[in-house]
Every structure is written in C-alpha cells, then in structure tokens.
Amino acid sequence: MKELMIGNKAIARGLYEAGCAVISSYPGTPSTEITEEFAKYDDVYCEWAPNEKVAMEAAFGAALRGKRSACCMKHVGLNVAADPLFTMSYTGVNAGMVICVADDPGMHSSQNEQDSRHYAIAAKVPMLEPSDSQEALSYAKLAYELSEQYDTPVLLKMCTRVAHSQSIVEIGERVEIVKTYEKNPQKYIMAPANAIKRHPFVEERTAKLVEYAETSGINRIEDGDGNRDSTHDFGIITSSTSYQYVKEAFGDSVAVLKLGMVNPLPVKLIQDFAAKVGKVYVIEELDPIIETHCKAMGIDVIGKDKFSILGEFSQKSIEAAFDMADKTVFSLDTAIPVRPPMMCAGCPHRGMYYVLAKNKLTVLGDIGCYTLGSMPPLNALDMTLCMGASVSGLHGYNKAGGDETGNKTVCVIGDSTFMHSGVTGLINIAYNRSNSTVIILDNSITGMTGHQQNPTTGYSIKGDPAGKVDLESLCHSIGINSVRVVDPYNLEECERVVKEELAKNEPSVIISRRPCVLLKYVKPKKPLHVNTEKCRSCKRCMKFGCPAISFRDNHAVVDETLCIGCGVCAQLCPFDAFESEGE
Amino acid sequence: MTKNVMIVGVGGQGSLLASKLLGRLLVDEGYDVKVSEVHGMSQRGGSVVTYVRFGDKVYSPVIENGEADFIVSFEKIEAARYVQMLKKDGTIIVNTQQIDPMPVIIGAAEYPASIIDEMKSKGVHVDDIDALSLAQEAGSAKACNIVLMGRLAKYFDMPKEKWISAIEKSVKPQFVEMNKKAFELGYQCS
Numbered sequence: 001m002k003e004l005m006i007g008n009k010a011i012a013r014g015l016y017e018a019g020c021a022v023i024s025s026y027p028g029t030p031s032t033e034i035t036e037e038f039a040k041y042d043d044v045y046c047e048w049a050p051n052e053k054v055a056m057e058a059a060f061g062a063a064l065r066g067k068r069s070a071c072c073m074k075h076v077g078l079n080v081a082a083d084p085l086f087t088m089s090y091t092g093v094n095a096g097m098v099i100c101v102a103d104d105p106g107m108h109s110s111q112n113e114q115d116s117r118h119y120a121i122a123a124k125v126p127m128l129e130p131s132d133s134q135e136a137l138s139y140a141k142l143a144y145e146l147s148e149q150y151d152t153p154v155l156l157k158m159c160t161r162v163a164h165s166q167s168i169v170e171i172g173e174r175v176e177i178v179k180t181y182e183k184n185p186q187k188y189i190m191a192p193a194n195a196i197k198r199h200p201f202v203e204e205r206t207a208k209l210v211e212y213a214e215t216s217g218i219n220r221i222e223d224g225d226g227n228r229d230s231t232h233d234f235g236i237i238t239s240s241t242s243y244q245y246v247k248e249a250f251g252d253s254v255a256v257l258k259l260g261m262v263n264p265l266p267v268k269l270i271q272d273f274a275a276k277v278g279k280v281y282v283i284e285e286l287d288p289i290i291e292t293h294c295k296a297m298g299i300d301v302i303g304k305d306k307f308s309i310l311g312e313f314s315q316k317s318i319e320a321a322f323d324m325a326d327k328t329v330f331s332l333d334t335a336i337p338v339r340p341p342m343m344c345a346g347c348p349h350r351g352m353y354y355v356l357a358k359n360k361l362t363v364l365g366d367i368g369c370y371t372l373g374s375m376p377p378l379n380a381l382d383m384t385l386c387m388g389a390s391v392s393g394l395h396g397y398n399k400a401g402g403d404e405t406g407n408k409t410v411c412v413i414g415d416s417t418f419m420h421s422g423v424t425g426l427i428n429i430a431y432n433r434s435n436s437t438v439i440i441l442d443n444s445i446t447g448m449t450g451h452q453q454n455p456t457t458g459y460s461i462k463g464d465p466a467g468k469v470d471l472e473s474l475c476h477s478i479g480i481n482s483v484r485v486v487d488p489y490n491l492e493e494c495e496r497v498v499k500e501e502l503a504k505n506e507p508s509v510i511i512s513r514r515p516c517v518l519l520k521y522v523k524p525k526k527p528l529h530v531n532t533e534k535c536r537s538c539k540r541c542m543k544f545g546c547p548a549i550s551f552r553d554n555h556a557v558v559d560e561t562l563c564i565g566c567g568v569c570a571q572l573c574p575f576d577a578f579e580s581e582g583e
Numbered sequence: 584m585t586k587n588v589m590i591v592g593v594g595g596q597g598s599l600l601a602s603k604l605l606g607r608l609l610v611d612e613g614y615d616v617k618v619s620e621v622h623g624m625s626q627r628g629g630s631v632v633t634y635v636r637f638g639d640k641v642y643s644p645v646i647e648n649g650e651a652d653f654i655v656s657f658e659k660i661e662a663a664r665y666v667q668m669l670k671k672d673g674t675i676i677v678n679t680q681q682i683d684p685m686p687v688i689i690g691a692a693e694y695p696a697s698i699i700d701e702m703k704s705k706g707v708h709v710d711d712i713d714a715l716s717l718a719q720e721a722g723s724a725k726a727c728n729i730v731l732m733g734r735l736a737k738y739f740d741m742p743k744e745k746w747i748s749a750i751e752k753s754v755k756p757q758f759v760e761m762n763k764k765a766f767e768l769g770y771q772c773s
Contacts, residue, residue: 030621109621165619166617241644327647327650332663337693340685542689
C-alpha cells in the first residue's frame with residue numbers, strides 16, 4: 001500500500017515493522033512526531049521520559065532485556081544523552097537499538113545549528129541518513145539489522161526537511177524479534193577492567209562497518225545519463241536532503257555518489273568515484289564531515305569553499321553555486337511587516353511576563369513557548385541558553401552578584417523543562433543556598449512542541465492516567481521553604497508575590513499556574529469588547545502584546561475570534577474600557 | 584513536468600488541512616508528490632508556508648524563488664511576502680482577510696492595505712476573493728481553507744468530483760457537507 005507520509009511518521013512505521021517494542025523519548029522539534037506516531041500502535045510500549053538521557057537509558061534497558069527499542073530526540077537532546085551513548089558503543093546491545101536524532105539546519109525551532117554527525121564519529125557508532133520518507137522507513141528497518149549484526153546502537157539522523165516533508169512510502173508487515181537476556185558482566189559492566197577489553201572490539205567493529213559501507217549498496221553511485229563526460233566534467237558526493245536538491249538541479253546529467261551511511265564513511269568507494277569523475281564536489285549541509293574525510297584520504301574535493309556551512313540548502317543554492325541561470329521574480333516596493341510567532345491570545349505566560357517587565361527585573365529564561373517573552377513589546381528576557389540553564393544560571397548569577405542581584409533577578413522555566421533538567425539546578429540552589437527566586441511557568445503541558453504530556457500532568461503519552469509529580473512537595477523536599485502558587489491572570493497577585501519573594505533573603509519558588517489555552521479542556525470565556533466611549537487611546541493595552549487587541553480608528557479593538565476572555569487587559573486599562581458581555 | 588503550489592498564511596488558519604487535501608488528491612491521481620512544511624511554531628500566529636510539488640518524479644521538497652505555479656494565500660500581506668516565489672506566468676489566489684502582525688499591533692509598522700493593487704500593477708496575476716465571507720456563508724469561518732481549495736480547483740485540469748471525493752476522505756464526517764458547500768462557493772465565485 002502506498003501512502004503520503006512525513007519522514008517522522010515513516011520512521012515510526014519502519015521502527016514498528018522492524019518489531020520495535022519499546023520507545024522512550026523526550027519531545028523536540030523536528031523529532032517529536034516519530035514518538036507520537038509510534039504511540040498510535042497498540043501492541044507496543046511508548047513513553048515520554050523526563051529527558052533524553054533518561055529516555056536513552058530506558059531504551060538501552062529494553063534492548064538489554066531482549067526487545068528491539070528506540071529513543072528519539074532533537075539534535076540538542078543528543079547532548080543531554082551523550083553520556084550513555086558513548087559507553088553503549090562499548091557494551092553494544094542485545095536486541096537492536098536505534099537512536100533517532102533530528103538536526104535543524106536553518107534553526108526553524110532550535111537554539112543552535114549543531115551537526116549530529118560529530119557524535120557518530122566521536123562515539124564510534126554507525127549513522128544512517130535518509131533523504132526522503134521511503135528511505136526513512138527502509139533505513140529504520142536496516143538500522144536494527146546492523147545494530148544486531150554489528151552489536152552496536154545505530155544512529156538514524158534526520159533533518160527538518162526530511163522529518164517534516166511528506167513523500168510516498170510503501171507499507172510492509174511487522175516482524176516480532178525477541179532475544180534472550182543472559183548475564184554477561186564482561187560485556188555489560190563497564191568498569192575499567194572490562195571496558196579496556198571492549199575498546200578493541202569497538203575499533204574492530206568500525207573496520208567491519210567500513211567494509212559494509214564500501215559494498216552494501218546503501219552508498220551508491222548514480223552514473224548520470226551515461227554521457228556525463230560531454231555535459232559535466234565533475235561528480236558530486238552528497239547525502240540526506242542535499243541529494244534531493246542536487247537531483248532537482250541536475251537531474252540525471254551528473255554522476256552522484258549518494259551516501260546513505262555517513263559514519264563510518266567508505267574509502268575505496270570514494271577513491272573509485274573520484275578516479276572516474278575527476279573533479280569532485282561534496283555537497284552537505286552544516287559541517288564539512290564528508291569533505292574532511294575525503295581530504296584526509298588525499299582527495300582534493302571542493303566543499304565548504306563553494307557551499308555554505310550555514311543553514312539549509314535548496315536547489316537554488318546549488319544552482320547559484322554552479323552559476324546556473326537565475327529565475328526571474330516579481331518584487332514589490334512596499335516593505336512587508338514581519339510576522340514572528342508570538343504567545344497566543346490568553347496565554348497564561350503573558351501576565352507574569354508583564355509583571356516582570358514592568359518591574360524591570362533581570363530574567364534568565366529557558367526553552368519553550370515562553371522564550372517568546374523575549375519578543376517586543378514585552379522584551380522580558382535577558383538570557384536563554386539550553387534546557388534547565390535558567391535555574392542553574394540564576395544560582396551562579398546571584399552567587400557572583402551577591403546583594404546586588406538577589407532581589408532584582410528571577411528565572412522562568414516551564415513545567416516540562418523544569419522536569420527535564422531544572423530540578424537539578426534547583427537542588428543546587430537549595431544545597432548551596434543562593435538567594436534565588438525561581439518562577440515555574442506551569443501551563444500543565446509541554447507547549448512549544450505541540451502538547452506532549454510530562455511528569456507533572458498526570459497523563460501518559462496515550463492520554464491514560466499516569467503518575468503525577470507534585471511540584472510544591474518536590475520543591476519543599478529539595479529544601480526550598482518558600483513555595484508560592486499564583487494565578488498569572490491576576491496581575492495584582494503576581495506582582496505582590498514576586499516582590500515579596502524577591503525581598504526574602506532565601507531561595508524561593510513561585511509556581512505561576514494556569515493551563516495552556518490551547519488545551520482542549522480549557523473552555524474559553526466570552527470575548528471582551530472595547531467601550532469606545534471609555535477608551536482614551538492611551539495604548540497601555542498595546543504594551544501587553546496580546547494578538548487579539550489592535551488599534552483602529554483611534555481606539556483599541558478586540559478581535560472576537562481570538563479573544564478567550566482572560567480579562568488581563570481589563571486589569572491594565574486605567575479607564576475600564578474593556579468590558580465583558582452584559583456590562 | 585513538476586508543478587509547484589505554495590500555501591501560505593498565518594499559524595492557526597488551517598493551511599495544514601488544505602495541503603493534506605491536495606496531497607491526497609494528487610497521490611490518488613497517480614502523481615509523485617512531495618509536501619513540505621515546518622512545524623513547531625504553527626499555532627503561534629507566525630507566518631507559515633507549505634510547499635506542494637507534484638509530477639512524474641519529484642526530488643526537492645521545497646519551492647524556490649520564481650518556481651511556484653500557484654500561491655494560495657490565506658491572508659493579504661502573506662501573499663505579498665511570498666510573491667517573489669511566483670513564476671512570471673503563475674497565479675496567486677488571495678483571501679482578502681487582514682490579520683495584523685505584532686509589529687502592526689504595537690504600532691511599530693503600518694499594515695500595507697493596498698498591497699493587492701500594487702501586486703496587480705506589477706503584472707502579477709492576482710485572483711483575490713473574500714474567502715472568509717464565503718466560508719461563513721457555508722457555515723463556518725474555519726472553512727476558509729476549503730473555499731480557497733475550491734478556487735484553486737478552477738485552475739486545475741482535474742474533474743471536480745475528484746476534489747469532492749478528496750474532501751470526503753480528509754474531513755470528519757459531520758463536516759463533509761459544510762466543506763462541500765465551501766468548496767462549491769470558492770469554485771463558483773467570480
């Protein structure tokens with residue numbers, strides 16, 4: 001059966017068909033749908049873990065026990081999970097294990113543009129890189145075969161364009177694979193005496209995998225139309241979505257070495273290709289991994305000198321590099337205002353941000369929807385680094401700043417990010433006693449990635465009742481004495497409590513609690529409207545940045561299709577111009 | 584020959600369903616199809632764009648400057664934002680709805696209200712329709728996307744019944760009739 005699928009769904013299908021029985025993941029764009037799609041199958045186990053390290057170790061445990069397993073994450077998630085990855089390379093697996101990692105060239109929704117292929121090289125683990133949905137499905141299945149045959153976890157690398165592009169795939173049947181677990185301390189206990197014996201195994205395995213890369217067909221030469229010599233006096237080595245752009249630009253008129261396995265890379269295959277075509281271009285997004293490999297072999301390829309190290313490619317960037325004719329385009333004289341993403345109308349984060357901005361506090365931020373609080377008009381954030389860094393960073397900031405910062409600085413972190421890696425930072429605050437005020441923006445869901453459950457919501461990935469972390473009790477038991485809960489729709493309460501907690505000379509936590517307005521169970525109230533008699537055009541409501549409020553004909557107007565009746569604007573208006581129905 | 588359709592709009596406007604409908608229709612017709620969009624910010628009111636490409640064999644999932652045969656825009660200035668993607672002989676279908684972006688809301692920028700006229704004066708083939716009113720006439724403002732698909736269908740050499748059948752397969756049963764009406768209104772309006 002043929003179906004149009006995004007790459008992530010195709011991976012989920014491939015994992016399923018290969019008999020994957022356990023997936024543990026942490027959501028992260030552009031990887032999230034792999035796990036969400038897998039969770040739709042009935043006869044498998046699937047979960048959201050608190051973070052990627054926990055997820056990878058859970059998947060390792062499942063593979064150790066004898067069931068094919070997987071874990072999925074975005075590129076920066078692999079930083080979190082790097083610790084188990086490097087040593088799993090030594091232990092190997094029992095049943096197969098696949099790690100799906102999705103890079104985000106162009107940073108559509110990420111804080112950096114790191115290239116995950118470095119991890120495959122550093123951890124000495126094979127990495128497959130599909131270029132469309134059909135390959136995503138096939139490579140997921142192949143990854144398990146390689147994992148078991150070569151006794152290694154296998155990295156399956158996606159990028160945004162492959163993860164989120166739909167193309168046609170052929171669906172197959174599921175197989176069931178179960179291995180028996182046998183105690184094997186020399187293989188699975190990575191104490192020095194054992195680990196030192198496993199390292200040679202890793203090096204031998206890589207040598208065998210290079211042989212596989214030379215001959216298996218996952219890396220293939222497409223010879224062009226056979227008259228290549230008369231059209232182009234060069235060949236191209238490429239992989240992933242770049243392969244599609246090359247084919248779009250050149251069709252079959254150029255010889256291509258298409259790599260499906262990007263670690264370890266073949267040697268002889270590349271030498272043969274280079275000998276045949278003469279001049280070789282390497283076209284790869286982000287870092288010059290293939291290029292560096294070729295140059296180390298003494299093949300003088302052209303790569304990053306011609307193709308950017310930054311961002312995504314397209315057929316256009318390749319055509320431009322080869323001086324192919326530009327297409328004619330329309331252009332307008334009027335400047336078009338930008339349309340950045342923003343916090344939704346009625347977003348509970350907005351009220352708290354308004355209070356923080358109004359009081360001119362220094363605010364260390366974190367990763368999630370609430371990073372949007374950095375945008376105008378609130379401009380409420382000073383720093384965003386990585387998951388959990390707001391809390392640990394605040395501790396160091398206050399230790400360095402002493403009395404000067406403790407009562408003017410807070411950090412903000414979402415409920416899911418707090419569970420991911422904020423809690424360890426809070427333990428440091430409590431243990432090493434910094435005068436820090438941590439604000440947990442608890443909207444009862446993992447928002448930015450599209451509503452995934454987490455340990456604070458009380459529900460599993462399938463929506464079934466699950467364990468639930470009680471944030472107040474957790475903070476108390478860590479050693480935070482002052483734990484307050486506020487409603488971010490109540491500006492007066494938020495401002496009062498923030499000031500009180502900042503004034504205290506001890507660690508404190510404020511939980512700003514209100515579920516995300518996009519959650520199905522959150523029923524909107526009736527929209528407000530502006531009494532134009534009362535509105536005096538002071539524009540104070542415009543400083544709040546609610547997308548439902550705009551300014552027309554010299555007074556504020558509420559867009560009734562967007563307003564959910566949260567009423568925060570009414571608290572801001574000095575003239576009581578915002579009214580709810582019936583007033 | 585590969586054909587390129589772009590669907591652009593504001594996050595939350597329902598462009599996802601439009602591309603799903605189009606993708607299904609084209610696969611059923613036996614084309615090779617690629618549909619590409621970037622997720623993550625889609626419900627946060629940002630500018631969103633979906634590429635739909637079809638033909639005998641499609642490689643790249645993205646559309647570049649000067650390559651789009653059709654642009655379907657759910658909002659006025661989003662049409663203008665992507666007009667450089669249109670082929671010189673392409674068509675841009677524009678819903679005349681105005682949604683203020685944040686710089687306009689906070690007074691840092693002006694909404695270019697006469698942007699459709701400017702596009703026309705530059706020789707762009709613009710087909711502008713009030714899809715929001717037609718969707719409301721069909722029964723829901725949310726059916727804007729299907730009104731616009733109805734409009735797009737006029738330019739496609741494909742029987743209307745195939746589109747209707749794709750709608751039946753793409754929306755929940757209780758919304759089929761309403762969406763069929765929305766499609767018809769988009770298709771018929773002049």
